[in-house]
Amino acid sequence: AQKITQTxxxxxxxxxxxxxxxxxxxxxxxSYGLFWYKQPSSGEMIFLIYQGSYDEQNATEGRYSLxxxxxxxxxxxxxxxxxxxxxxxYFCAMRxxxxxNTPLVFGKGTRLSVIA
Amino acid sequence: DAEITQSPRHKITETGRQVTLACHQTWNHNNxxxxxxxxxxxxRLIHYSYxxxxxxxxxxxxxxxxxxxxxxxxxxxLESAASSQTSVYFCASSDSDRSPGNEQFFGPGTRLTxx
Numbered sequence: 001a002q003k004i005t006q007t008x009x010x011x012x013x014x015x016x017x018x019x020x021x022x023x024x025x026x027x028x029x030x031s032y033g034l035f036w037y038k039q040p041s042s043g044e045m046i047f048l049i050y051q052g053s054y055d056e057q058n059a060t061e062g063r064y065s066l067x068x069x070x071x072x073x074x075x076x077x078x079x080x081x082x083x084x085x086x087x088x089x090y091f092c093a094m095r096x097x098x099x100x101n102t103p104l105v106f107g108k109g110t111r112l113s114v115i116a
Numbered sequence: 117d118a119e120i121t122q123s124p125r126h127k128i129t130e131t132g133r134q135v136t137l138a139c140h141q142t143w144n145h146n147n148x149x150x151x152x153x154x155x156x157x158x159x160r161l162i163h164y165s166y167x168x169x170x171x172x173x174x175x176x177x178x179x180x181x182x183x184x185x186x187x188x189x190x191x192x193x194l195e196s197a198a199s200s201q202t203s204v205y206f207c208a209s210s211d212s213d214r215s216p217g218n219e220q221f222f223g224p225g226t227r228l229t230x231x
């Protein structure tokens with residue numbers, strides 16, 4: 001069975017600083033996909049970034065990058081130049097098979113607060 | 117624009133009543149999912165469907181049922197609501213395109229309170 005662990009219930013970061021949100025995963029599958037979603041206080045789930053298990057390079061999307069360390073089974077989210085609007089819950093998730101449509105398994109989330 | 121909607125957005129019901137939460141998507145996606153979100157648990161899978169007439173149980177399916185009669189809708193029914201089912205419910209959908217990063221699109225959520 002797949003499992004996602006996010007060990008940081010809450011984090012604070014100064015505006016304009018970079019922050020890393022930790023995510024470790026457990027799976028016996030060779031092929032899998034890793035996702036990060038953002039949930040602002042308004043409640044919607046916003047897709048941020050994706051990393052496939054066979055991707056050799058770390059994924060990047062604007063100010064978001066995913067630090068993928070396959071041997072350590074970690075998929076940390078790095079947010080550069082934090083903004084006040086980045087304050088939200090962040091969820092790490094995975095699915096079996098890199099190419100597929102299977103359900104997601106979520107971590108418990110990390111609440112990020114950006115301080116002016 | 118294509119979208120995924122949920123109704124109602126908020127509902128209060130009593131223990132023992134049957135409740136149905138609606139989910140409607142105009143993406144024409146084959147795959148639809150129901151999750152519940154509780155403090156300290158993140159999102160957990162209730163049921164999912166890969167197409168019309170297909171339904172599958174998730175991690176926390178007890179007390180819930182779904183049916184898929186068309187591509188656009190996957191209603192979630194609580195047969196006899198319990199206080200433990202007080203939660204925020206999210207519907208999601210995804211395409212059958214087998215491309216990397218084929219993410220799930222989420223509805224706005226339904227906040228259900230069972231008294």
